[in-house]
Amino acid sequence: MDIEINGARILFSFSDVPLFGTIHITQTLLMSWIVMALVTGACIWLGHGLTVEGGTRRQALAELAVTKLMDFVHGNMGKNFDKYIPLVGAIFVTSIVSNLMGLFGMWSPTADLSTELAWALVVFVLITYYKLKSGGLKGYLRSFLDPIFLFAPLNVISEFATPVSMACRHFGNILSGTVIGGLIYAALAAASYALFGAVGSSLIVSGVLVVAGAALLLRARAANAPKWQKIVGILCLVVGGLALLTRLPVVGAFAASFPFLDVGLPAVTSLYFDWFSGCIQAFIFCTLTTIFIKQAAGEE
């Protein structure tokens, strides 16, 4: 079976646009607008009708989120960078929601390097601004000659490596999640066709499986029957039953083309590749943003 792993799908193209030449409206852009709408909607929902007395769960959630965000920024940057709380919060929320879009079978805007590079460039501009501000132009230029002038090329590379590594780390993790997710779906679909093709080709095999499974289940109803009997019984019954389903006259064709193994199992792997990886990458990106800006400002 062939699987294709592609970049963002191009939805529309406009040629002869000034400055850009041909521009493409990709899935990335569409999804990032959807993410923005979702995030803004959530913000409006959380932020409306707050009272000093508090009381509602919604307000408690809103306050918890903002307090955690402030604690995060204060913990990493101290109290002098409060103006970056909105930036860090926006990047974090957008990143998480974008990463989790993959869970719903939609394209993650963060599976496109352009998205992360855009964020990383904003951070890079801020870092450079603070380096210039704290050391002056002279100090900034001199820092490239540290410790001796021979290191200048390395220092230049490392300067640009900051945004590149930030962008690539985030992109790579999300992309790998998408790729592995796609591979798992494809592999399970192939396994599913192979299994039910083999079992379903013989009425006897599937019939035996159903009967054996039912017998095991009946036995397992006894008081102190071992647990494996129940599990194996259910497995045999389900596999045999589904195999029989593919032989039915009307629904058989549909059942035969349905990758049954894709139901449920990928949820387990996506727990790591989508949920964990998605959340941790958003967290890492924000942590690096705060720490790099603080380092550039030269405050201890």
Added chain:
Amino acid sequence: MSAIYQSLVTIDPFTLVCTICNLFIQVYLFKRFLLDKVLAVLDARKAAAGQEITAAKAARAEAERVKTEYEQNMAQAKAQANEIVASAQKTATARSEQLLGEARLQAAQIKQKAENDVALEKKKAVNDLKNEIGGIAMQIATKVVEREIQETDHRALIDEFIQNVGDAS
């Protein structure tokens, strides 16, 4: 129409620029609709708590002041009461003593008057007796002398006699 895809790892300038703009818009929206509102509420709560504390402190100071005042007033009232009681006692004592004195004086006066009366009565009685005795003596003497004694002539003699009798008795 078959779908057209971008390559897997690529940087699209238009997407890049749009994402940067999106990020700034998102930052603004996030700040405008959530952060500012929550911070406003948190600040208001903090201010309210501060106000509450200040008010509580003021109320406590006021209560302390009232209590001190009350205690002062109480002490004053007690002192005044003591004073009143003491002065009342003093007045009562003085009054009773005065009354006693008056009573004693009256009693003494009454006694004196009674004594005077008694003395007067006694004197009167003695005089009456003297007169009677004088008369009797005259009659006796008349009988004895057989003649009428000139009362006026012998009056001095009789009186002397009676005086002697009185003294002897």
